[in-house]
Amino acid sequence: MIRQSTSPIIVLIGRLVSPFIQVFGLYVIFHGHYGPGGGFQGGAILAASLLLIRLCLDSETAQLQFRQALGTPVGILGSLAFAGIGLMTLLLGGEFLDYAFLPFGGMKPAEIRAMGILLVELGIGVAVMATLVAIFDDLIGLEDHG
Amino acid sequence: MIHWGLEVVLLVLLLSTAIIALKVKDLLAAVVTLGVFSFLSALVFVAMGAVDVGFTEAVVGAGVTTVLFVIALYHTTRRSND
Numbered sequence: 001m002i003r004q005s006t007s008p009i010i011v012l013i014g015r016l017v018s019p020f021i022q023v024f025g026l027y028v029i030f031h032g033h034y035g036p037g038g039g040f041q042g043g044a045i046l047a048a049s050l051l052l053i054r055l056c057l058d059s060e061t062a063q064l065q066f067r068q069a070l071g072t073p074v075g076i077l078g079s080l081a082f083a084g085i086g087l088m089t090l091l092l093g094g095e096f097l098d099y100a101f102l103p104f105g106g107m108k109p110a111e112i113r114a115m116g117i118l119l120v121e122l123g124i125g126v127a128v129m130a131t132l133v134a135i136f137d138d139l140i141g142l143e144d145h146g
Numbered sequence: 147m148i149h150w151g152l153e154v155v156l157l158v159l160l161l162s163t164a165i166i167a168l169k170v171k172d173l174l175a176a177v178v179t180l181g182v183f184s185f186l187s188a189l190v191f192v193a194m195g196a197v198d199v200g201f202t203e204a205v206v207g208a209g210v211t212t213v214l215f216v217i218a219l220y221h222t223t224r225r226s227n228d
Contacts, residue, residue: 036197036198036201037198037201038198040202041201041202041205044202044205044206044209044210045205045209047210048205048209048210048213051210051213055213055216132210135214136213136214136217139214139217139218139221140217140220
């Protein structure tokens with residue numbers, strides 16, 4: 001159980017910086033197929049912003065942002081999004097993660113591939129973020145706030 | 147070859163932070179120095195042209211593992227006061 005820091009500077013800086021880190025993490029995820037970065041790095045940045053709030057503020061405030069009970073289910077959901085898209089292309093006649101076989105009607109093949117990469121990276125990012133936060137919560141030993 | 151001097155400076159800093167992290171008495175200071183080490187190695191990766199590896203090292207090495215080490219310290223107590 002982490003108590004709120006007694007220093008107002010730490011609390012203020014943590015609250016001020018965390019949203020900007022989240023915006024940067026989303027940028028890294030959505031920009032992953034044009035430049036460096038991608039699902040894993042963006043998810044780790046998002047997790048870092050959540051961990052900053054968990055370290056700077058007290059545990060109850062952090063629960064408002066991302067509940068402890070959500071950690072494992074959201075992580076499973078992210079990995080299922082990755083595996084589900086991969087298996088969907090497998091079922092529709094292609095190979096594993098062959099994005100050209102995704103059932104998006106009315107789009108050019110290049111657009112379908114870009115959309116498939118984006119969905120897979122979103123799944124990876126969500127899975128990494130939730131799993132890292134879940135590891136943190138398990139290590140710190142919060143009691144469950146329901 | 148443009149980054150030759152920069153790489154030498156970064157590698158010297160890398161070595162000195164590694165030695166400081168080993169030698170320092172306070173464990174929290176050692177963890178923070180290890181974070182500096184991670185960030186410097188990320189800079190070395192970027193200077194060598196591996197932007198993606200450097201990005202991952204900066205995020206995971208300097209961000210997440212430092213936090214995990216701090217939590218591990220949070221669960222320990224000091225035995226001696228030297």
